[in-house]
Amino acid sequence: MNQISFLFFQFFASNGFPCPALTHSSDHYLKTINKDFDKDMEEGIDAKTITTAEAIKTLVKSYRASVNSQVVMQQIAEIHEMGGMVKKGNQASPLIQSIVLTRTSFVNMYRDLGYYWLRLAIYIVLCLCVGTIYHDIGHSYR
Known part of the structure; x- marks a missing residue:
């Protein structure tokens, strides 16, 4: 600091x-x-x-x-x-602003495990659940 x-x-x-x-x-x-x-x-x-x-x-x-x-x-x-x-008018360029804001956002995501990482885990489980519905159904219309 x-x-x-x-x-x-x-x-x-x-x-x-x-x-x-x-x-x-x-x-x-x-x-x-x-x-x-x-x-x-x-x-x-x-x-x-x-x-x-x-x-x-x-x-x-x-x-x-x-x-x-x-x-x-x-x-x-x-x-x-x-x-x-x-x-x-002394201001950072839009590219620098975007880089700084993106970096800050990633740091916040990394630190907030309870929100972002749990959310990612829920999406993976949801994908697996939906994927099992269509697993091995064949290639015909029946």
């Missing part, structure tokens, strides 16, 4: 959103702040169900009061004073 990942891990955990075991930290962070996953949020501050908006409000308030926020604002001011500016 690199230093930035560790800082995110600590930040979310200290605000009541610890990353569950065997869960990719990026996926956990996105589920915490993405409104599409409101139904999936089961635990938050004080082990109660909260909405994404409340989670975001808690995280923003905590970040603004943190030392990290002050350091980042100071670094932004220094970059601005040196004549630096933020580049817009």
